[in-house]
Amino acid sequence: MTQVLDQARKITIPTKQEEEKMKTLSDFLLKLVKDEVTKHSEVVSVELGGSYAKGTWLRGQMDLDIFVKMKKETDEKTFEEIGKKIGFSSMKKFKPYVRYSEHPYVEAEVKGVRVNVVPSYDVEHGNWKSAADRSSFHTRFILETFDQTKKNEVRLLKKFLKGMDIYGAEIAKEGFGGYVAEVLVHHYGSFANVLEAAANFTSGQIIGNPTKKFETDLILIDPIDSNRNLGTAISTQNIGRFMLSARAFLKKPSLVFFTGTKLIPNAKNLKNIIIVKFNYKWRSPDIIWGQAKRGATALSGQLELAGFQILRKSVITDEKSEAAMLFLLRSPVIEKFMVKNGPQIYRRSDSDNFIAANSKNMLTWIDNDGKILSMKEREFYDAKKFLQFLLKKNLSKSGIPSGISLDIKRGFKVIDGSQVTSKSIKKALAELTSTDGLVFSSHK
Incomplete structure (x- = not known):
């Protein structure tokens, strides 16, 4: 090492x-x-x-x-x-x-x-x-407690986090910010010690001395403010990537953990990708990232309600004029027919209501457990067509934030993974469809 x-x-x-x-x-x-x-x-x-x-x-x-x-x-x-x-x-x-x-x-x-x-x-x-008021106190704290060796240990940790693509506290990344890296080195003493600790984090790991209860995957207390949890801004996925990266590096140290690797989209998964792409009027990057993330969460929920299974989702923006919401589905096309589960036949009122509500379905019957079942044809069984209808005809009920509703009204495209030409979307596509060999290392 x-x-x-x-x-x-x-x-x-x-x-x-x-x-x-x-x-x-x-x-x-x-x-x-x-x-x-x-x-x-x-x-x-x-x-x-x-x-x-x-x-x-x-x-x-x-x-x-x-x-x-x-x-x-x-x-x-x-x-x-x-x-x-x-x-x-x-x-x-x-x-x-x-x-x-x-x-x-x-x-x-x-x-x-x-x-x-x-x-x-x-x-x-x-x-x-x-x-922002804490910032000058943060600076003073680091200058008073860190010598040059420790500062360089922070630099190693920051470079490692960058190499693993989990550096940055902004909403676009939801990763480990610079001050978080400094506090981790302050607590554990060195880069290597931070990785040793991260490799063994437990759920709700507490670092520091909190004066109140926090409920996040990682609880990292600000040394100058015991009421502040620096772990709040870090996503579960990025905490997981950090833990697995630390384990992989400790098993087999390599410079590539600091320089990073370029992911290539997995062609086998591209057919299961659906992308909603739109242009927007320029606004602060922090705002468009937040709006796009909330939009992706809303559409993911709508897809699930329609019967599609979402495995992963992501958003990307070039921070100029283009944004996209990406979804990896188990399958973009599902069964044309769906079976609705009804009540037991012994529940008279519920049975009557279920039969009345499903009277126009193509088939209704009682199964071997005494439950009433009813089969109907789905309105949509193609995810692309579902999203096109939802965003064009029913946008107000889609859950899309009002901030990007106007952008989508002006125009959008629903495409699959094989139709991507944008450089920024291709990068997001690679992250969504590929396994990071460094993070998911199999070295024993």
Whole structure:
């Protein structure tokens, strides 16, 4: 393992050139924000946060978080307005746009570096008014408790999580965020120790000292706030991938766990894929991802009610104008006829009601257990045709969020896996139809 980790450090720890670039760029961008801040008396200070400020950022992955701290008396509406105004004004040369967490913040890309200008309140420890208020305390905590060795252990863990495609706390990924990686290393001491622990996680695993009860698959307590569970944002699937990846790496360490592998769609499963594809008017990535995920859940429920069995579902968006909801079905075409189970013949009232409700069915009979059964022809037995009808004729009852209903009204396509041409949808298709050989390793 030592040799593999030495190799991983070479592709994980930033070069001197990258460090110099980030220092120059952070000074420049910090000044742009500070110049704008002078126009607003509500602002107390401006400071760097995130992985760069903590010294846990990855080689080739340069992000910069700039926090605008406002007086705690500032009302929420003013807080959001000033936050956006400062963000847009300071980043105006770099095509800024709004993203959303608990509150809106401004993001831009400057010389290949993603920059976030985030409003927060200047509060005392524990008196949080917004989620972003903890960030400066997180930075201080890491700087006070981590030496350079530990920071590099965090980098190894982040790179591993990226390689396994489970890195990122945003709604698009529902994975392990940067601060989660830092807290795991803080708790277990090293990258290897984190993997040893993850390989043996139990259901409802508790890491840290909670002061209240949480009900999530992984309970990871924020060291600076015992009431906050960092595991809430991590999906069950990603926790599972982390556990299996840890076990596989410990059995047979390899650099490929840090670099990742490219999945290829399994042709055998493509015939069972149904995709609802649509274009949307641009909005914050966090919003469209959330809407698409809720839409996929709604359509999955409708398909199940219609008799189709959903094995897996996924969503994808290019974060510009295209989105899709993908479903892997046991079969996209089911039996033309369905049998409805009725009551026992001894339950007179229920029997009468069942017979009346199914009087027009093609066949009704009593089985050997004394139950009344009735066979009818399904209205839809082809999943593609069902979704086309539902979205075209019955959209209001589909459960699709209102946020994307208008987009779907403007037009959509229902296609199968073999008809995909979009690069982003192909990637989602590969993840949905293929077995990840690294995660599901059979090494003993």
